[in-house]
Each structure stands twice: as structure tokens, then as C-alpha cells.
Amino acid sequence: MERIPILRMGDYLLVTIQVDMHDRLAMALQDDLTARIAKTGAQGVLIDISSLEIVDSFIGRIISNISGMSRILDAHTVIVGMQPAVAITLVELGLTLPGVLTALDVEKGMALLRRLVDVPEEGDDEDNAEF
Amino acid sequence: MRNSETLPLTNESDIIFARREVRSRGSEIGLSLVDVTKLVTACSELARNTVVYGGGGTVTIEPLSNGVRKGLRLIFEDQGPGIADLNLALTDGYTSGSGMGLGLSGARRLCNEFEIVSVVGQGTKVTVAKWK
Ligand SMILES: Nc1ncnc2c1ncn2[C@@H]1O[C@H](COP(=O)(O)OP(=O)(O)OP(=O)(O)O)[C@@H](O)[C@H]1O
Ligand SMILES: [Mg+2]
Numbered sequence: 645m646e647r648i649p650i651l652r653m654g655d656y657l658l659v660t661i662q663v664d665m666h667d668r669l670a671m672a673l674q675d676d677l678t679a680r681i682a683k684t685g686a687q688g689v690l691i692d693i694s695s696l697e698i699v700d701s702f703i704g705r706i707i708s709n710i711s712g713m714s715r716i717l718d719a720h721t722v723i724v725g726m727q728p729a730v731a732i733t734l735v736e737l738g739l740t741l742p743g744v745l746t747a748l749d750v751e752k753g754m755a756l757l758r759r760l761v762d763v764p765e766e767g768d769d770e771d772n773a774e775f
Numbered sequence: 776m777r778n779s780e781t782l783p784l785t786n787e788s789d790i791i792f793a794r795r796e797v798r799s800r801g802s803e804i805g806l807s808l809v810d811v812t813k814l815v816t817a818c819s820e821l822a823r824n825t826v827v828y829g830g831g832g833t834v835t836i837e838p839l840s841n842g843v844r845k846g847l848r849l850i851f852e853d854q855g856p857g858i859a860d861l862n863l864a865l866t867d868g869y870t871s872g873s874g875m876g877l878g879l880s881g882a883r884r885l886c887n888e889f890e891i892v893s894v895v896g897q898g899t900k901v902t903v904a905k906w907k
């Protein structure tokens with residue numbers, strides 16, 4: 645079966661959704677991501693949906709599930725790149741995606757993840773002041 | 776103007792095909808990107824209901840014109856179990872399955888026209904339209 649690739653970058657997992665997602669593909673992504681977070685101990689997941697032309701209640705539910713599931717596994721999920729027309733439509737559809745973190749683009753999404761995960765730099769010690 | 780066409784809705788590939796067809800026909804008549812996105816999203820919701828709850832059926836895509844105004848009508852039909860309580864089914868958040876209960880109520884908000892006729896034991900027909 646076709647799968648959406650999950651890339652690993654250090655403590656993070658990156659997913660780019662590039663296709664008109666089939667229901668089965670979306671469900672498989674949910675399972676694959678759960679397994680990968682558990683296996684790698686990844687602390688952050690970035691999902692780029694800039695190629696998605698619609699988000700309906702089905703995809704919305706998958707996105708909510710992924711983000712809820714990642715919290716249980718002590719990771720954060722950020723959704724990036726939602727097209728403006730998709731965002732406008734979501735509001736009217738009534739889909740609020742509670743608890744789902746979003747950012748404008750990959751760069752801002754990574755910045756948000758880094759803040760959330762707050763990995764201490766090497767050589768840092770506990771009583772270092774914040775800067 | 777292209778003719779009406781009726782497409783089967785029996786599995787998830789049919790849902791994707793119907794969405795693509797609605798997108799291309801919506802763009803063709805000059806709907807804005809936002810309106811096309813709304814109509815395709817409504818189509819996705821209603822087509823999935825037809826497949827999941829209606830046991831499969833069809834969607835008919837009909838071009839509309841009223842003077843210079845153009846639009847697109849989508850008619851979803853199945854011969855499934857029907858809906859006993861339409862008010863309940865149209866309530867935001869109500870689902871008899873494991874959905875979010877937003878398909879029907881959301882599709883109604885996303886379109887300019889919305890009509891649902893359902894007879895228990897006979898089937899369901901949902902008609903929506905989007906005007907330019
Ligand atoms: N074609 C249909 N035939 C029979 N029952 C239907 C049909 N369409 C909808 N229903 C009933 O109406 C309810 C509400 O439908 P709606 O699309 O709003 O929500 P859902 O499909 O349960 O969840 P969601 O669409 O948010 O994933 C369904 O749970 C189902 O019981
Ligand atoms: Mg539905």
C-alpha cells in the first residue's frame with residue numbers, strides 16, 4: 645500500500661502531505677506516526693499541509709487524533725502551511741481543531757516546536773540564566 | 776456549458792474522483808478559489824455520508840444559469856437506511872458513528888442552497904448549490 649513518507653531530523657519528524665489524501669492513507673499516517681514517535685522518542689512533529697486543497701471533517705479528525713496522540717507520547721505536533729481558502733472554509737464548516745497547533749510556514753513551525761520542546765543546549769547547566 | 780453528469784459513489788476513490796470533477800467544473804464556471812474550496816469540501820462531506828451511511832449511491836453535477844449568473848448544483852442520492860430524525864442529524868456535533876458530526880450542518884453552511892429529503896428504509900437525497 646502507498647504510504648506518506650515520514651522524515652526524521654534530529655528530535656523531529658517531518659511529514660509533507662503531497663497528495664489528494666485517500667481516507668486509508670490518512671489512517672495509515674496516523675498509525676505510522678504513532679509508531680515512529682514511540683520508536684524514536686521524537687519530541688516534535690511537523691506536518692506540512694500546504695499542498696492540501698481541502699480539509700474536511702475526516703482529515704480534520706485525523707489531524708486532531710495525531711496531535712492528541714503525540715501529546716500522550718510526550719511530543720508536540722504543529723501543522724503548517726494551510727492555504728487561506730482552506731482556513732476560511734474550515735471556519736465555516738465548523739471545524740475548530742481544538743488543541744491543534746498551527747504555524748504559517750515550515751520555518752515558523754520549526755521555531756514553535758523548538759520553543760515547545762526547549763532542548764537544553766550542550767554545555768548548558770541548570771542554573772544558567774535564560775537569555 | 777457542459778452537461779449534467781452522474782457519477783457513482785461506492786468507495787473512497789469515487790469520493791476523490793467526485794471532488795476533482797466538482798473542482799474542475801466549479802473553476803470552469805468562474806467560481807472563486809474560496810467558493811470552489813467550499814463546494815469541494817461540502818462535496819467531500821456529503822459524498823462520504825453517501826458511501827458510509829447510505830451504503831453507496833450517486834452524485835449528479837448540474838450546471839445552473841440564471842441570466843448571467845452561473846452556479847453548480849450537486850445532488851447526492853442513495854437507497855440506504857434513511858435518516859429518522861433530520862433535525863438531530865443536522866445538529867452540529869451529532870454523529871451516529873465516530874465522526875465529528877459536522878458533515879451535514881457544515882455542508883449547509885458552505886453552500887447557498889441546501890435541501891435534504893430522507894425516508895427511513897428508502898434512502899436519502901441531499902441537494903446543494905453554489906452560485907457565483
Ligand atoms: N446518506 C445518509 N444515510 C443515512 N444516514 C445518514 C446519511 N448522511 C448522514 N446520516 C446520518 O446523519 C448523521 C450526521 O451526519 P454528519 O455528516 O453531519 O456527521 P458524521 O458523518 O457522523 O460525522 P462527520 O461528517 O463530521 O465525519 C450521521 O452520523 C448519520 O447517522
Ligand atoms: Mg459525515
